[in-house]
Amino acid sequence: MGMAYRFYLLLLVVFSAGVVAGPTISILHTNDLHQSLAPLPALAGYAKAYKAEHPATVFIDAGDWFDRGSALCRVTRGEAIYGAMATMGYDMWIVGNHDWAYGGARLGELMERYPVPVLGANLGCTDHPLPTNVLPYLIKELAGLRVGFFGITIDSYGQNPKGRPYIHVLEARESTRRAIAELQAQRADLIVAVTHLGFERMKHEATRACPSDVDLAREFPDIDVIVGAHSHTALAEARVREIHAETGVIVVQAGASGRNMGRLTLEIDPETRRIVGFASELITGEQLQPSCPETAAFISEQYAAHMPNAKQVVAALAAPLERHNAGSWYAEFIRGSSAADLALLPVGAFDKEPKAFPQGEWTAEQLAGYFFDRYLVTMRVTGKDLLAYLQQPARVHRLNPLHDRGRPFSEDAIYCAGFAVHFDPTTKDIHIDLEPDREYTLVTPWLHSWRDLFNGDERGLPPRNRAAAADPLPGLAHANRHVLAKTSMQHVFDAAASKALDITRKYADIPAEWLAWKEFYEAERAK
Structure with a gap:
């Protein structure tokens, strides 16, 4: 017709x-x-x-x-x-x-x-x-x-x-x-x-x-x-x-x-x-x-000009990847690829809107759409200073992978790698597994804003000198801050070029302590 x-x-x-x-x-x-x-x-x-x-x-x-x-x-x-x-x-x-x-x-x-x-x-x-x-x-x-x-x-x-x-x-x-x-x-x-x-x-x-x-x-x-x-x-x-x-x-x-x-x-x-x-x-x-x-x-x-490898298959998932598993994998990948002891990954470093990413084959374009490209910054920190930073009341609950601020699309979790965080449902205590007297190399992405994009480069990133001047974790005492030569997605695609990415689901089920922690936090916020 x-x-x-x-x-x-x-x-x-x-x-x-x-x-x-x-x-x-x-x-x-x-x-x-x-x-x-x-x-x-x-x-x-x-x-x-x-x-x-x-x-x-x-x-x-x-x-x-x-x-x-x-x-x-x-x-x-x-x-x-x-x-x-x-x-x-x-x-x-x-x-x-x-x-x-x-x-x-x-x-x-x-x-x-x-x-x-x-x-x-x-x-x-x-x-x-x-x-x-x-x-x-x-x-x-x-x-x-x-x-x-x-x-x-x-x-x-x-x-x-x-x-x-x-x-x-x-x-x-x-x-x-x-x-x-x-x-x-x-x-x-x-x-x-x-x-x-x-x-x-x-x-x-x-x-x-x-x-x-x-x-x-x-x-x-x-x-x-x-x-x-x-x-x-x-x-x-x-x-x-x-x-x-x-x-x-x-x-x-x-x-x-x-x-x-x-x-x-x-x-x-x-x-x-x-x-x-x-x-x-x-x-x-x-x-x-x-x-x-x-x-x-x-x-x-x-x-052809900006993403010639867009349709290359770089990973395959046997099951959907939940947001908390995506954050756990990406934090561990960034820690390992930068040879750091620890990683802190705010959820804004990847797409926080979907509850889960799809199973099946992922192309380079899909992967880059799920996990955003950021400059990676390393720094030397002591366990004591990092504990003081993470234990701040406005920050400590963000270590729960299920954390959000109570509004759609406002999830504000910080995923970690290289150390563990536990919530005790009985005492309501939060334990961060860091040694106060030890010195660590910490890596984190710089979550640039649109204000940093003036005269950006062809990858959609701000000029490198802006990253060098930025402090990605304001309030954390540190030394030897350094912007890595490769961005987060350059590390991802380098790994994909040598072999298919192993994007693992660390948690088959949501740990009960996360759910108890989320319930406690929401009750406190409602007071």
Whole structure:
């Protein structure tokens, strides 16, 4: 069944209730791609073929290009996906909360290099002007109508200009109000909000002040359509119609990771120039074709230049690797590869979101996506000083591999190698197996932040001199601090080149003392 015929059948079903056919406008939309490179050529091919048949179409992305997904994107500090998206025919997009992953300076640099219009009604700047393609709103002539678009990203993060000196976020509601007023003054027939707010608040955001898409629809009835993101919601048409019946606003979202292309078709009354019908659909699977050669070629060039061994199989797991086992293995690997006595591995050195990593074969790209590349720093410490450091009340519970701070994605455990830590469920004492009078060589990764990435190297790391100046464990008395010549992933791939990595599951079951320790900690925190 051809694309044009499927489109005709869809409109026939939706608009068969006696409405006089008028012009139609289509919105193709994606969101929360999160560095998923593999689907991009098919998404681009579908969009370009559809737009060729239906000129009154816009192609939009609603943000969160970065974080998770392909490690190639992290190695290229975002360029692999941003540049690929620039070949896909998008008419506009907005930033999501994860799109500061490589820093505001890098975000602005990519915007200037690939000048696709960025809708930024609530983006601001202080010392550095916003790129010229960041626009508060955009009006496009579609099917004889003036359609106004504006972008709003979640304001729960990054409103402080000092924390984000290049690009920061302004309050969402006031920015929405201002954008609507400006579009109305420009005589827009329809108003489309492209948002990164979430369809509804997620559980861990229940108390946030920033509106969701449903809130926005209720509070701003002058909006005709909301193209959303952030909550990774694949909205079926039935739910879209429920919200439309309640609010008068059409709210759509296409899921995440490029699994779907959202397609919204609007039927317009030629006299009133208003929407009189719509069809919302998620395009997926075999429907997403043909592949776009330009997008595929760009991605291939990025792999060739920055990660030529990406598809090499480097490890195989007989069973899923739980997060605590991943941390235990990685800490021991770093200790052994650096010939240190001890290792401290904060959970931020690897992907802390999944509860377990998949069984089966792992490619180099997958491995680099799970275990992040960091500079490794060694130092000489005494057992006495390390005990004093680890026994601090704010730090000692982090030695429990199940530790978290009580919020999703905030796990804050510190994994160790070369020594053991025990919790006594009876006395509630925590024993750290270190000799106070002994001197140790300790290795730890430097968990750089985006602020350290200015003029970073091709592996997505900060310049080495920043690592040399940094103190990865502030507050720990030490001597002879030294940045190793090889980074953590260089050690991993060197080991993989000589033989397949032996990524072991140290713990078949979670030790009972960890569970008792976690229960004790959470009870104390709740007091």
